Amino acid sequence: MTTLKSKLQDDLTAAIKDRDELRSATLRMTLAAISKEEVAGKSARELSDDEVQKVITREAKKRREAADAFADGGRAESAERERAEGEILSGYLPAQLTDEELDALVGEAVAEAQAGGAEGPRAMGAVMKIVNPKVQGRAEGGRVAAAVKKRLAAG
Incomplete structure (x- = not known):
C-alpha cells in the first residue's frame, strides 16, 4: 500500500x-x-x-x-x-505555488520555448509542455494556462 x-x-x-x-x-x-x-x-x-x-x-x-x-x-x-x-x-496536497513563483516558472518556460523558435500566442502549446511538469500538483491547470496567456500576450 x-x-x-x-x-x-x-x-x-x-x-x-x-x-x-x-x-x-x-x-x-x-x-x-x-x-x-x-x-x-x-x-x-x-x-x-x-x-x-x-x-x-x-x-x-x-x-x-x-x-x-x-x-x-x-x-x-x-x-x-x-x-x-x-x-x-x-492538507494532503503539496503547497500551491504563489502567483510570483508561478510567474517566474512561466517566464523561464516562455524564454525556453522562444529559444526553440516558438513565437507569439501560437507558442502556448510549447510553453505548456515545458511548464506543466515543473508545476505538476502545485498549481491548477487553468491557473497555469492563464499565466502563460498573460505572459505571451505581454510579449
Whole structure:
C-alpha cells in the first residue's frame, strides 16, 4: 500500500474514533475515489503516491467547484461544507505555488520555448509542455494556462 493512501486510512480511523463527522466523511469519499480508480480499466492495480495525489487533487477541485455552485445558488450552508471538505483535502496536497513563483516558472518556460523558435500566442502549446511538469500538483491547470496567456500576450 502506498504511504499516502495508508496515511489517509490512518487519518480516517482517527477521525472516526474522534467522532469527527466532516473529516471522516471527506476521507471516506476520497478513499472510495482512490479505490474506484484502482479497479478502473482492464485489471485492478495499486496506485502510486503520485496517482493518489492526482485523485486527491481532482476531489479537491470538485469541492471548490461545488462550493462555487452552491454559493451561486444561494445555499451558503452547503457551500461552506464543500469548502471545509476542500480544506481537509488540501492538507494532503503539496503547497500551491504563489502567483510570483508561478510567474517566474512561466517566464523561464516562455524564454525556453522562444529559444526553440516558438513565437507569439501560437507558442502556448510549447510553453505548456515545458511548464506543466515543473508545476505538476502545485498549481491548477487553468491557473497555469492563464499565466502563460498573460505572459505571451505581454510579449
